[in-house]
Amino acid sequence: MSDTSSTLRIVWIYPDLLSTYGDRGNVLILRRRAELRGIPTEVVRVHSSDPVPEEGDVYLLGGGEDRPQILAAQRLRADGGLKRAAERGAVVFAVCAGYQIIGETYGDDQNNPLPGVGILDVRSGRGDTRAVGEIVADVDPALGVGRITGFENHQGRTAIGPAARPLSTTVRGVGNDGTTEGAYQGTVIGTYLHGPALPRNPALADLLLRWRVGEIPPLPPSWGERLHEERLAAAL
Amino acid sequence: MSELPLRAQLAAALGRGAASLSRATGRGDGSVIGGRIALKVEPNLLAELARGRRIALISATNGKTTTTRLIAAALREIGEIATNEHGANMPTGHITALANNPKALIGVLETDEKYLPQVLRETNAVVVVLMNLSRDQMDRASEINLLAKKWREALAASQAHVVANADDPLVAWAGLAAPHATWVAAGQRWKEDSWCCPECGGHLKRDPDPHWECPECGLSRPYTTWSLDNATDTVTDPEGKTHRLQLRLPGDANRSNAVIALATAAAYGLRPEQALPRMREIESVAGRYTSIVTKGVEVRLLLAKNPAGWLESFAILDPPRVPVILSVNAQVADGRDTSWLWDVDYTVLRGRRVFVMGERRTDLALRLETDEVPFEIADSVDQALTRLKTEQPDITKVDVIANYTAFQQIRTAYGRVQ
Numbered sequence: 001m002s003d004t005s006s007t008l009r010i011v012w013i014y015p016d017l018l019s020t021y022g023d024r025g026n027v028l029i030l031r032r033r034a035e036l037r038g039i040p041t042e043v044v045r046v047h048s049s050d051p052v053p054e055e056g057d058v059y060l061l062g063g064g065e066d067r068p069q070i071l072a073a074q075r076l077r078a079d080g081g082l083k084r085a086a087e088r089g090a091v092v093f094a095v096c097a098g099y100q101i102i103g104e105t106y107g108d109d110q111n112n113p114l115p116g117v118g119i120l121d122v123r124s125g126r127g128d129t130r131a132v133g134e135i136v137a138d139v140d141p142a143l144g145v146g147r148i149t150g151f152e153n154h155q156g157r158t159a160i161g162p163a164a165r166p167l168s169t170t171v172r173g174v175g176n177d178g179t180t181e182g183a184y185q186g187t188v189i190g191t192y193l194h195g196p197a198l199p200r201n202p203a204l205a206d207l208l209l210r211w212r213v214g215e216i217p218p219l220p221p222s223w224g225e226r227l228h229e230e231r232l233a234a235a236l
Numbered sequence: 237m238s239e240l241p242l243r244a245q246l247a248a249a250l251g252r253g254a255a256s257l258s259r260a261t262g263r264g265d266g267s268v269i270g271g272r273i274a275l276k277v278e279p280n281l282l283a284e285l286a287r288g289r290r291i292a293l294i295s296a297t298n299g300k301t302t303t304t305r306l307i308a309a310a311l312r313e314i315g316e317i318a319t320n321e322h323g324a325n326m327p328t329g330h331i332t333a334l335a336n337n338p339k340a341l342i343g344v345l346e347t348d349e350k351y352l353p354q355v356l357r358e359t360n361a362v363v364v365v366l367m368n369l370s371r372d373q374m375d376r377a378s379e380i381n382l383l384a385k386k387w388r389e390a391l392a393a394s395q396a397h398v399v400a401n402a403d404d405p406l407v408a409w410a411g412l413a414a415p416h417a418t419w420v421a422a423g424q425r426w427k428e429d430s431w432c433c434p435e436c437g438g439h440l441k442r443d444p445d446p447h448w449e450c451p452e453c454g455l456s457r458p459y460t461t462w463s464l465d466n467a468t469d470t471v472t473d474p475e476g477k478t479h480r481l482q483l484r485l486p487g488d489a490n491r492s493n494a495v496i497a498l499a500t501a502a503a504y505g506l507r508p509e510q511a512l513p514r515m516r517e518i519e520s521v522a523g524r525y526t527s528i529v530t531k532g533v534e535v536r537l538l539l540a541k542n543p544a545g546w547l548e549s550f551a552i553l554d555p556p557r558v559p560v561i562l563s564v565n566a567q568v569a570d571g572r573d574t575s576w577l578w579d580v581d582y583t584v585l586r587g588r589r590v591f592v593m594g595e596r597r598t599d600l601a602l603r604l605e606t607d608e609v610p611f612e613i614a615d616s617v618d619q620a621l622t623r624l625k626t627e628q629p630d631i632t633k634v635d636v637i638a639n640y641t642a643f644q645q646i647r648t649a650y651g652r653v654q
Contacts, residue, residue: 016431017431025577066379067381068381068437132572195575195578196575196577223602
């Protein structure tokens with residue numbers, strides 16, 4: 001969609017399998033920041049037993065434990081809807097387990113590579129240690145987002161292929177490998193900032209909206225900006 | 237209890253000494269330090285202390301301290317009880333509880349979810365009570381599917397009788413591995429962690445509530461012999477007899493704890509008529525549900541540590557004219573990660589006067605703003621009350637909902653109320 005008169009369709013993929021860490025926050029904040037600009041929204045919750053609609057604007061995927069992650073990947077691959085939506089230019093924002101499964105391959109609990117949905121050129125496996133704690137990173141300047149803050153809790157390590165770019169450079173925390181955090185390719189983003197990554201980073205939420213609806217007016221600073229500043233100050 | 241070997245006697249005595257020192261110096265209730273010292277002297281102490289006693293272990297994400305208290309109260313009808321009533325629910329706390337009551341033939345032990353398999357092995361418990369599993373402190377706790385799997389394996393290897401909530405699919409799946417079980421329809425308000433089949437991952441069919449089954453592998457809710465009707469405050473026992481609960485503890489969550497406690501008491505041969513009078517006497521548990529009166533206002537303290545707990549607390553809030561103070565911290569004991577705030581639906585607070593405080597009040601503020609719930613920032617309960625009294629002099633009641641360390645801070649501010 002290109003004009004703000006039509007409805008922004010936010011598709012939440014498999015909240016029954018991939019929703020562990022407040023992933024609902026990303027849905028709520030995206031909806032709120034769109035509606036504050038007068039953009040009507042519709043939230044579609046897609047259960048793992050349902051087909052994924054192809055005509056959504058923004059697709060959100062959350063985190064999950066090992067087994068639900070494998071099931072979600074199998075079902076998304078068999079369904080094909082998310083891949084077709086990404087190919088037609090929809091925005092995809094995937095977190096943690098969701099990030100890993102939209103890549104080319106990801107590791108199961110024995111670190112055997114399993115096939116992902118293949119809409120982001122990354123390959124993930126398991127590291128030796130678990131990364132838990134506050135994370136801070138500087139987003140690729142081309143995206144105009146600045147510094148982001150979040151909480152990570154994962155054992156994944158992710159290598160980025162030639163078709164994708166790192167989303168950001170880590171300032172604190174582990175992210176992909178201790179130097180970069182997340183990845184993007186066109187309008188598909190994956191990140192280890194789990195749960196409410198968009199509430200903690202209003203500029204990142206606005207990037208997703210801009211990708212879909214074009215320029216949007218800024219909003220007066222509020223609690224999202226306050227929290228962003230507070231967490232950056234606490235983490236650095 | 238049979239005589240302890242000399243080394244275990246010494247260990248238990250040393251532990252008791254350290255515990256009383258800890259209490260005398262005001263450092264704590266002594267449950268943890270005593271057990272820690274005793275374990276250094278005799279690593280098998282828990283097994284030694286448990287020998288010859290009929291022990292019940294109580295585990296869940298929410299309600300384990302309260303249910304332990306209810307069960308212990310009921311079983312006192314039989315005789316002396318050893319119990320960790322202060323909520324020290326790891327082996328050090330169990331050792332202290334058992335060592336402090338050498339004559340008790342029955343142990344009622346609240347048990348941390350992660351430690352349940354180990355404590356079951358060491359104590360050879362005769363009853364294991366399982367109530368609910370939901371997301372909680374994910375930065376340091378195990379993933380709950382993994383937890384359920386470990387419970388399942390531990391129960392399969394034991395002879396313990398399980399008393400479990402059939403309405404929670406993860407709990408039921410774990411309990412189904414036990415050789416003997418009493419199934420209780422104890423209810424489940426928070427369902428966001430159990431839409432998937434624990435056995436095969438299929439999307440569970442969950443209607444009509446409370447029935448659940450997996451259309452893919454056939455796993456389904458076990459047949460229950462005890463049930464609870466919240467609307468009429470009534471429990472139905474396996475003989476079909478109904479009993480009014482009439483607890484002093486408020487809310488559906490405590491009715492759920494009580495039906496589990498009644499089924500557990502029955503496993504020890506106690507009838508509901510015998511168990512209920514003692515359960516009704518309890519009005520607060522380690523400060524939970526306590527009311528303090530300050531500045532002429534009755535302030536009720538509710539502990540809520542995770543999304544399921546917040547949902548239960550919202551359900552027992554007083555009518556909308558009663559203001560509510562919310563306090564959230566993110567210390568190690570709370571979980572350092574506040575992401576869970578986004579799993580709680582705060583829209584039910586619309587139309588109520590809301591204060592937010594605690595070390596992570598900014599997180600809470602954004603969360604409420606997003607749900608379009610107007611709120612005010614406060615530095616302390618006292619400050620919020622002062623403001624309330626000035627603006628609404630006729631105010632008589634306020635509810636406080638806080639997570640773990642935030643709750644303890646408020647409790648301490650008012651003299652560690654029980």
